[in-house]
Amino acid sequence: MIDWLFLGVALAGxxxxxxxxxxxxxxxxxxxxxxxxxxxxxxxSGSFLLGGLTGLLAAHLVAPELQAVLGVGFMGGYTTFSTASVETFRLMQERRWNAAWVNALGLLVVSTAAAAAGLGLGRLLG
Structure with a gap:
């Protein structure tokens, strides 16, 4: 028997x-x-979109299964924390200390703000 949710998450990823x-x-x-x-x-952009999807889920406009496929699957494949970490470390290896700090902290702050904005928009639409 095929687990359709698992397959959907894998394909979306x-x-x-x-x-x-x-x-x-x-x-x-x-x-x-x-x-x-x-x-x-x-x-x-992935943080914003996932926030929006989560807001739509909270407003009961998206089924939990669709949220799993799009949120865990697609957005999990689309965004990449590990690449951001490696790129920050690369900046450090190049002794570009200011760029490394701006990249690491800036990404954290802006991504969190984008997720909050998306969540707010998703709830507003609901």
Whole structure:
């Protein structure tokens, strides 16, 4: 017997990772690679979208199963904490201390604010 929720999360995770890879290339081509702009933009937008999805779930506009597929699956594949950590460490290895601190703390603060904004918008729509 197939667990359809498991399969949905797995497929959505793959789709999220593919979208991240494509978007990463587009952003790096547009903004360069001196700072990890692509990873930051992807993680901030993912935080906003997951916050919005969570707000819609709280307003009972999204089924828990859909939230699992989109939130755990797609957004889990789309966002990437590990890449952000490695890129911050790379900045540290290059002795770009200010850039490393701005990247690490800035991403944390802005991603959290984006998640809160998305949550607020999702609840407002509900």
């Amino acid at each position: 793959g789709a999220g990772a593919a979208v991240r890879m494509l978007l990463d290339g587009v952003i790096k081509q547009a903004l360069g690679n001196s700072m990890p702009w692509a990873t930051n933009i992807i993680n901030i």
